[in-house]
Amino acid sequence: MKKNVTIIGAGLVGSLLSIYLSKRGYKVNLFERRGDMRKETMSAGRSINLALSDRGLLALEKVGLAEEIRKISIPMHGRYIHNLDGTTAFQRYGKEGQYINSVSRATLNMKLMDLAEQHGAGIYFNHKCTAIDWKKNIITFELPGSELQTQPAELIFGSDGAFSAARLQHQLQHDKFDYQQHYIDCGYKELTIPPTPSGDFAMEVNALHIWPRKDYMLIALPNLDRTFTCTLFFPFEGRASFSNLDTKESVKGFFEKTFPDAVPLMPNYIQEFFSNPASSLVTVKCYPWVREDKFALIGDAAHAIVPFFGQGMNCGFEDCRVLDELIEQHADDWNTILGKYQATRKPDADAIADLAVNNFIEMREKTADPKFLLQKKIEARLHEKYPGKWIPAYSQVTFSPYIRYSEALQRGQRQESIMQEVMQLPDIEQIWQAEEIEHWIISKVQNRPI
């Protein structure tokens, strides 16, 4: 007998999960706190575009959705860096033909919901999880008008995001549940670059734009409507901070000094600065994720990460793909499936959480450093010439969906320590293309066991 599956949260991961499970013959019901975004305009607050990369695409491919999503995505081939002195630089993400994809969160979510329903899943909107009796596996939902509804469940997935009610009402009620939520000092605020008067993109379209300014940065991703969504990652407190930019004059002065080439492209940035919220950025780690054959957390509910590697959604989608492979291997033995799901995914989720925090420093600070850009150029060349021996950490995470995050973290650290030695060589700027240097690096990477 296949269990009935109850999924709490019909966001990106919950919707994709329901498709995977429906295709395996499970009866799935999804309960979503919000209304149906396909019928209502939703309140903002969540980032409106996302970077979909190969892990996410692989997971979408397995349910036949990758091609359709590619059509509504904009390829970004690299980082387009805007320095303070007005110079720009382009840093390719991977090899020729490798890119990440800017995609609208709402569009993607709506397509996944449509597909979920087509596969037979039921989606119940405006159902807010307010309690879980985990001994009896009964969920209480609050409906509009404060009406309460109880729902018995056989197998529950909590895919309700970083502030998961499923995690709070179930796992946090257990003894011996390890939990941590940590906020970084920076928050983010979204701003817009509209199309030019002639209706074109205002900047290079096939890139992720970065204005690296050491303690903070502005980034911009292209949208299909020829706008860019800019995100300012910025300290909450301190000299240059959200709390200090509290007048139109101070915002104007700061932006004109700090992002001079962006200001002319953002006609409404001052108004947006005061009307859009400054949102916080949290990392959540917890353990265990699962309870016997009855309950599991998935996606951000299990492992919320900061957005600086563009892997939050991709990691959640990968959770679904890995889980699906375990279902295939272990039929309906959910004790085994959930146990192996947790054992496999927990170290990978921990790894991408750490990689994501580190990447903030890389993006906001190092991309402004010519020596760092040279290092990336050396690594890219090594990757071209020795693709089996040297894969830059970014490429492992972004373009190598069969390398586990935990392996990418380890291999990346090993390669970084080699590159630190290389970058110390005198005149590295002149000699970096010398064959003996490449041989030396490759011998190092081969001799050093993980």
Next chain:
Amino acid sequence: MKKNVTIIGAGLVGSLLSIYLSKRGYKVNLFERRGDMRKETMSAGRSINLALSDRGLLALEKVGLAEEIRKISIPMHGRYIHNLDGTTAFQRYGKEGQYINSVSRATLNMKLMDLAEQHGAGIYFNHKCTAIDWKKNIITFELPGSELQTQPAELIFGSDGAFSAARLQHQLQHDKFDYQQHYIDCGYKELTIPPTPSGDFAMEVNALHIWPRKDYMLIALPNLDRTFTCTLFFPFEGRASFSNLDTKESVKGFFEKTFPDAVPLMPNYIQEFFSNPASSLVTVKCYPWVREDKFALIGDAAHAIVPFFGQGMNCGFEDCRVLDELIEQHADDWNTILGKYQATRKPDADAIADLAVNNFIEMREKTADPKFLLQKKIEARLHEKYPGKWIPAYSQVTFSPYIRYSEALQRGQRQESIMQEVMQLPDIEQIWQAEEIEHWIISKVQNRPI
């Protein structure tokens, strides 16, 4: 105008806090989830005796309670170590005349409640905090029979322990609240050594007994009724673990092999093993502790720690003393008082949390090692001869209430690295009393800045 103060939790710290605040002229109301322990016999589950040391005594002294508590305490001058081969060793805690005090949690709590009421505080029992509206500072309590009562508050203290409802209902509802709870792999279970047939203590009374067995340990503290309360700190899972000792035979076999000299003293240990719970051990760290002049966490609610340094209660009492000094300095300016309270106590609470985890390894493993005991002897001698220059870490924490925990952690680490060098010296067992070694150590400690 002095604010009215609402304290959630009338345990050791909440009760002492109410005395401090009443003495400063504040109107204080305490709300306690449990019934009045002075009128009812309470359910077990919390450790029945505690080690009161100089920090706790100093805080009690300031409200005139130290002498009275000393009278109902049993001095413990050192560790009495029971090795597996039947040998024993005594390791003094500090200098001659320095000791810690075994005291009954219930007796101490009842005395503090009596004193709180004498000073004018109101204590309301069977009031379970179920919600806090932190925008309006209104607390909801659930009373027996599920009756709800709302309580407006001006200044709230959450002193309701490791699983604080105040923390959950207030701080965890805020954006940007850093929080972590981490369980160690070991739990604990209480057992009893009754008096001998002739009515005497069954072992040396003025000591804390330890049976160090590397991955686990048994300890015993004396009570006024001539019993000892034993605590088995033991892994939940694994070869030797609570989950594996699941039959009377396996418990008997394990205890007779592992604690041969304790078994004859514990006539009911097998029955107790199955009737007493195996409780878990958690470290809680969070930030912030305070909100403006309206709310603060204190004691375990702010910083639950594992019990291996015997500092949980002492640290909570010190919170009260430090807060009281800040009230004196800043009159009724609660914004300043709470801000400084948090800034001072957070690093100290973090430090004792780490010290407590480390001390588990020292107690369960190192106290069985003759070389470790020699190291402690060398340090004790240094402390006698150079009391201003060398204070062993244990003494800093336990007998030096004006050295901050954070300072004790730093100084302790520095001294430990020096002692690691000393213990590598050839023939240290023979030469440790040589003057040149002492001079060498003292010169090291003077030359190395913190």
